[in-house]
Amino acid sequence: MDNRSGSLLEIGKIVGTHGLRGDLKVRLHSGTPEILLDADQVTLHLPSGEKLTVEPTRQSLHKGQVLLRLQGYDSINQVEPMIGAQVLLHEAQLPELEEDEYYWADLKGLQVVDQQKGVLGKLHQMFNTAAHDTYVVTGPYGEVLIPAVAQFIQEIDLDQRVMRVDLPEGLVPDEE
Template sequence: MPKGSLLGQEKEQTIRGLLASLAKPAPGEALIDLAYIAGAFGVKGWVRISPFSADADALHEVREWFIAPPQGAHARGVPWLTSHLHVRVQQLKSQSDGLVAKFEGVDDRDVAHALRGATIALPRSAFPALPEGEFYWVDLIGLEVRNRQGIRLGQVEKLFSNGPQSVLVVQGAVQGKPKEHLIPFVGVYVDTVDLSDRQITVDWQPDY
């Protein structure tokens, strides 16, 4: 038990047993981290979820998630969550600051709190198909970026949202010096995205 915990031994054993029943090895393919559990929501086992990126929209269409042990900046949950869990989502709702979800078998606040800080992930194969011309961020990371003149600008390191649009963070070099390009991922600047060739063509100059 962590110091300062108000859970009794019986409650602790109940939580341990529930988490053990949900434990499942991670799938063979890599899991994509989409969000983390920020804490309990209400008293009936709901959890608050904070997305990492726009890719978390996939969670709305998939009802079986993997939950990974807490790590990094969010590793503040109860320490006995040490293996992947496989959960079924009974209900999922959007809120202004993220999502709230109810998992099958998680029915009280203490159990929900035990998941605080854990990462929610899906295998890439579970992501629902997108309409033509739309892309998941995870598929854009690592792609080479060239402009209309064929000049290599760099490689997509990550993306972020500035509110109305996504922005490509492209790491490259100009005259031998490191150069970061922040390119809005909108049609005005992005001409084509070729996932098979792993290349993005943009209307952008090296000195922008």
């Protein structure tokens, strides 16, 4: 294993197994699957709290998710405890970002404030759809799903840890 410089960034989560040979289903938070398909090393932050650095022996796309087989793990029984693990890559393994692009690790936990409704809560999760990424915010309005598109996102201030949005009527439910 090599020791790469740069911090580890969460790019996805193991959401299940596939078949009996130890393939893991990875749901990426965002971006293109090539970042994981091309990775020669990944780090898993297991539900137990342990961090495990492993080498993929097989990576492929399957129904919008990445199937990952790891060296030394060749049965479903060995990989089942990995379900729920965060998948991390070294920053150096990731492509350079464009001006208005962010890593999920930078966005997670931001306070989200709507121009009309005020504080919506914290950015809790993100998932990818065919059309765009979607932010999941949890707070006083319950769970609010926000399409990650320029027309709704006014500003992302990483220094202040705030995302300012202007959402249309109906996207935010009435306060719980």
